[in-house]
Amino acid sequence: AQKITQTQPGMFVQEKEAVTLDCTYDTSDQSYGLFWYKQPSSGEMIFLIYQGSYDEQNATEGRYSLNFQKARKSANLVISASQLGDSAMYFCAMGRAQKLVFGQGTRLTINP
Amino acid sequence: NAGVTQTPKFRILKIGQSMTLQCTQDMNHNYMYWYRQDPGMGLKLIYYSVGAGITDKGEVPNGYNVSRSTTEDFPLRLELAAPSQTSVYFCASSYSRLAQNNEQFFGPGTRLTVL
Numbered sequence: 400a401q402k403i404t405q406t407q408p409g410m411f412v413q414e415k416e417a418v419t420l421d422c423t424y425d426t427s428d429q430s431y432g433l434f435w436y437k438q439p440s441s442g443e444m445i446f447l448i449y450q451g452s453y454d455e456q457n458a459t460e461g462r463y464s465l466n467f468q469k470a471r472k473s474a475n476l477v478i479s480a481s482q483l484g485d486s487a488m489y490f491c492a493m494g495r496a497q498k499l500v501f502g503q504g505t506r507l508t509i510n511p
Numbered sequence: 512n513a514g515v516t517q518t519p520k521f522r523i524l525k526i527g528q529s530m531t532l533q534c535t536q537d538m539n540h541n542y543m544y545w546y547r548q549d550p551g552m553g554l555k556l557i558y559y560s561v562g563a564g565i566t567d568k569g570e571v572p573n574g575y576n577v578s579r580s581t582t583e584d585f586p587l588r589l590e591l592a593a594p595s596q597t598s599v600y601f602c603a604s605s606y607s608r609l610a611q612n613n614e615q616f617f618g619p620g621t622r623l624t625v626l
Contacts, residue, residue, distance in 0.1 A: 403553070434614065444554075444601060444617035490553050497542055497561060498569065499615065501553030 401426045403491050403502035411508045412481050419466070420476040420505050422491030428452075431495045433474040435465065438488040438504070447489075450474060481509050512537050515618035517602050523624045524592040532587040532621050534602030542605045543585040544569075544615065545577065547598040554601060560585055592625045599623070 402425040412418045424433070435447040450458045450465045458465045466475040474493075478485055486509045491502045518533045536543065541562050546554040546569075556569030560579040574596060576588040585604075589596060599622050603615040 442599065442620050444603075446614040446616075449614060492553075497544075497559050497567075498556055499544075499554075500570075501555070503551070503553050 401428070401431075401493055401495070401500045403493055403500055405491055405502035405505050407505045408503075409506045409508070411510060414483060414509050414511050415480055417477060417479045418481050418485075418507065420478075420489050420491075420507065422474045422476065422502060424472050424474065424491075424493045426472075426493060426495075428495050431493055433465065433467070434492040434494065434499065435463070435474075435476045436490045436492060436501075438490065440487070444490075448476070478507075483509050483511060485509050514538065515602055515604055515616050517600075517618035517621050519621060520619070521622045523626060524589075525626060526592060526594065528592050529588070529590050530592070532589075532600055532602075532623075534585045534587070534618060535583050536585075536602075536604040536616070537583065538604060538606070538616065539582060540604035540606050540616070541582070542607065542615075543579065544603040544605075545575070545585070545587045546601045546603065547571065547596075548601060548620075549598050557587065557600075589623075594625050597623060597625045 404423045431452045433450040437445045448460045448463045450467045464477045488504045490504045492499045515536045544559045545557040558577040560566045602618040605615045
């Protein structure tokens with residue numbers, strides 16, 4: 400069975416600092432995808448970044464990067480130069496074929 | 512494109528009542544999904560569909576039914592509502608298989624309360 404663990408229920412960061420959100424996963428599959436989604440207080444789910452299990456380079460999307468360490472089964476999200484608008488819940492998810500398994504999320508608060 | 516739309520936005524049901532949550536996407540996506548999100552938790556997959564006429568169970572299917580008669584629509588049916596089904600329900604769609612970097616696009620959600 401697949402499992403995602405996010406060990407940080409909440410994080411508080413000063414504006415403009417970088418922040419790392421932790422995500423570890425467990426799977427016996429060789430081919431899988433790792434995703435990060437943002438859920439602001441308005442409730443919608445916003446896709447941020449994707450990493451394939453066979454991708455050799457870490458994924459980047461603007462201020463977001465994914466620190467993928469396959470041997471350690473971790474897929475941490477790094478947000479550079481945090482902004483007030485980054486305050487939200489962040490979910491790590493793992494998928495193979497049609498099914499996504501989500502972690503419990505980390506609530507990120509950016510302080511001015 | 513409207514993307515993924517869901518109706519209603521909010522609903523209160525009494526125990527034992529039934530209802531259908533509507534989901535429509537206009538992106539011609541083959542894959543559609545229903546998730547539930549309980550307070551303070553991540554999303555859990557209820558059912559999914561890989562195309563019209565084809566559906567399959569996810570992690571938490573009990574108490575729900577789905578159908579997929581068209582590419583665009585994927586309704587979720589609650590037959591006998593129970594307080595344990597109080598949750599926010601998200602519909603999502605994607606073009607193809609997850610492992611090929613096809614992100615899932617989510618609807619705005621339906622907040623359901625069963626009293």
